[in-house]
Amino acid sequence: MQRxxxxxxxxxxxTEAQVRLMDADLTPTAYRRHLEALHGFYVPLEARLAGLGLEAIAGLSIHTRWKVPLLKEDLRALGHDDASLERLPRCGALPSLAGVPEALGCLYVQEGATLGGQLILxxxxxxxxxxxxxxxxSFFRAYGADVGPRWRAFGDAVNQAxxxxxxxxFDARVVKGAQDTFDAFAVWLRQEQAHASVSA
Structure with a gap:
């Protein structure tokens, strides 16, 4: 984890530089657009992660860590329905994630975002x-009071693996998976922000 x-x-x-949710002039529309961008990244990414065998990693409890249901809950509160959620853009340039090590690196990014999301919340x-x-x-609230324990459990699972x-x-592949996920996420956020600026 230290590496x-x-x-x-x-x-x-x-990647963090692309997240504008701490801006003093954040509007409800900008907040909604950011959630839509997150949805566009997380939906295909979690679908890919689900096929990589992470359920075999001791202590990870991968099925309790999916964030897409939380994003959908937030977006429905902001006016979306199933049909409009399906029409939202999806990221097509995901990190490659060749196997379990890269998937753990990807989860490091997602779980770290959940931990850091407490400040945003x-x-x-x-x-x-x-x-x-x-x-x-819901997305930023995620695990509620269990955010700290869930982060430590994730770290323990990665270190044990x-x-x-x-x-x-193995370790180099985990790091590469995290680096590639950060980079793909940053590119996607820049792209979606540019699209939103043109549409505004």
Whole structure:
């Protein structure tokens, strides 16, 4: 986990720079557009992750970590229905994720976003206090009071998988999966933000 943090830092910072949810002038429309962009990335990404055998990783409990249902809940609160959700753009340039190590790296990005999302959640609740029809911020609320324990459990699962593999190749592949996920996510967010600016 420490290697992941160190070797993905530049990729993390580039991606974080694309997230504008902490802006003082954030509007409900901009918040909705960001959730739509997240939906467009998470839907195909989680579908790919679901086929990579992560359920075999001890302590990971992968099926309790999917975020797409939370995004759909938020977007329905913002006016979407099943038909309009299906029409939202989907990212076609996902990280390759050749196997379990890369998938764990990808999950490092997603679970780290859930942990960091607690800061965003506090900002959203203050910023939109009194604004009706924004829902309960389900995506950023995610695991609720269990965010810390779930993050530690994820770290333990990754470290255990690394120890069981007993080789640097496994770890390098985990790091590469995380780096590629950060980079693909940053590109997708830039693309969607540019599209939103043209449409505005």
């Amino acid at each position: 992941l943090k160190t070797e993905t830092r530049p990729h993390h910072e580039r 506090r900002h959203l609740r203050r910023h939109f206090d009194g604004v009706p029809s924004l829902g309960d911020f 690394s120890a069981s593999a007993a080789g640097d190749t």
